[in-house]
Amino acid sequence: MTNSEDKNITCRDCQQEFVWTKGEQDFYAEKGLSAPSRCRDCRTKRKQMRDQGGQGRPMSNGPKEMFDIVCKKCDKPGQVPFKPTSDDVLCRDCFIASRE
Ligand SMILES: [Zn+2]
Ligand SMILES: [Zn+2]
Structure with a gap:
């Protein structure tokens, strides 16, 4: 039995269709968020990239001050x-x- 209230959304990053379930829709509505534009995988990846970027130190590969x-x-x-x-x-x- 399929839930007719689930929505299919095409991910902005990987162009794969993913299911935005009724449960998630309710969750988003509760938080006042707009519909996701990326699938779960891509959102997780982006989050990881953001987290890593925040921790990454700038490489000190410039010329040394003499x-x-x-x-x-x-x-x-x-x-x-x-x-x-x-x-x-x-x-x-x-x-x-x-x-x-
Ligand atoms: Zn994706
Ligand atoms: Zn000397």
Whole structure:
């Protein structure tokens, strides 16, 4: 037995016809919502995408900010990828040399 009050709606995203049941219609009417334009699958997918998008961090793939320094060891100007907090800073070469 089919419920004549169920409605068939064509999903806006996947173009599949889905059934909007009487129960759901009542639920929507209760909430004051308009008829769904997407099937359950597509709505779930969109929700997941939205949730993931909200949590996704922007990729820091831009160029690193470099700071000009004067090396305390060799007195040569150089650049470091961090903001030096004092003059006590080594250029890249001296920094690498100091670790070896
Ligand atoms: Zn769909
Ligand atoms: Zn140096």
